[in-house]
Amino acid sequence: ILLISIWISLQFGALDIKNNKIIDIILYHLGWNETIYWTKTESLIIWDMRLPRILLACFAGAGLAVSGVAMQAAVKNPLADPYILGISAGASTGATAVIAIGFIDITKEYAVSIGAFTGAITSMLILFLLNKQNRDSVRLLLSGCVIAILFSSISSTIMFMAKDKDKISSVVFWLMGSVADADWLMVGMVFIAVIIGVFILMLYHRQLNAMLLGEETAHTLGVNINKLRWQLVILVALMIGIIVAFCGMIGFVGFVIPHIVRSIFGANHKFVVPISAFIGAIFLIYCDILARTIVIPEELPIGIITSILGAPFFIYILERNKYIFGGKK
Structure with a gap:
């Protein structure tokens, strides 16, 4: 289904390119085809524009989904996701500062990404300092909410103080999420971060299952809850920092996809983690x-689409399956 989805997505765009030509262009760049019968424009559109943005959306969706899985298990709360813990808010503040104020001009093309990643790591460090001796998941969740509010306020202040309207428009569009500026470097970095994250979470699937049973049960089974919780927070911060740095703020994926997967496949993280990654990518x-075709020739921020589609679908799943966090009905 994922491969079919990628193939379908390659065919959508302002310029109509035939299927066989799309295949031959990709094979040519992979070194498996030497015959050229297409224009430079068609090659540019398929290889440098459509394919990178599709793969970036694919890996970002997978990363956001498994981050939600990790956070919900770490704090044993169905409302938890990277946005609630303030990691995404920190990333948005870093990016907003770069765009609106013009910090780190020397980095040019990747200044926003560097700013976003720095903001994500900063928010994670503050979260760690506030909860250094803490073993309570509720305090961790509340600390994250406070950090999210703090960084959101800083972002709003920066936007209010900025006098360049074009820069403010760029900030607003970035905050809503987009993969329109994707290139192969971005794809490679997000791919590495997500693959490492999914692999580590797969190794921890038994510990994640134990955490859902409660802290006392997990301790009895030999799981160091506090240590594992912080390992998960750091892992998610690194993944989300890289994803938000290149794609902006794309909400709802990390919140809704894990719930949908659990309602259909059960709560065993051996299956929840990989299936969430695939469904998040497809979603x-x-x-x-939809973002690049619904209002052609303009383009909607992808974050708007995820919220519009995610909310009603989540309500439908809840009503249909009478879903309870931690397992099937």
Whole structure:
């Protein structure tokens, strides 16, 4: 289904390119085809524009989904996701500062990404300092909410003080999320971060299952809850920092996808983690298709699409399956 979704997405765009030509262009750049019968424009559109943005959406969706899985297990709360812990808010503040004030001009093309990643790591460090001796997941969640509010306020202040309207428009569009500026470097960095994250979470699937049973049960089973919780927070911060740095703020994926997967496949993280990654990837690919085709020639921020599609679908799943966090009905 994922491969079919990628193929369908390649065919959408302002310029109509035939299927066989799309295949041959990709094979040519992979070194498996030497015959050229297409224009430079067609090659540019397929290889340098459509394919990178599709793959970026794919890996970002997978990363956001598994981050939600990790956070919900870490704090044993169905409302938890990277946005609630303030990690995404920190990233948005870093990016807002770069765009609106013009920090780190020497980095040019990747200044926003560097700013966003720095903001994400900063918010994670503050979260760690506030909860250094803490073993309570509720305090961790509340600290994250406070950090999210703090960084959101800083972002709003920066936008209010900025006098350049074009820069403010750029900030607003970035905050809503987009994969329109994707290139192969971005794809590679997000891919590495997500693959490492999914691999580590797969190794920890038994510990994640134990955490859902409660702290006392997990301790009895030999799980160091506090240590594991912080390992998960750091892992998610690094993943989300890289994703938000290149894609902006794309909400709802990390919140809704894990719930949908658990309601259909059960709560065993051996299956929840990989299936969430695949469904998150597929979901964001189709959101990107809608974002670039629904108001042609303009393009909607992908974050708007994820919220519009995610909320009612989540309500439908809840009503249909009478879903309870931690398992099937």
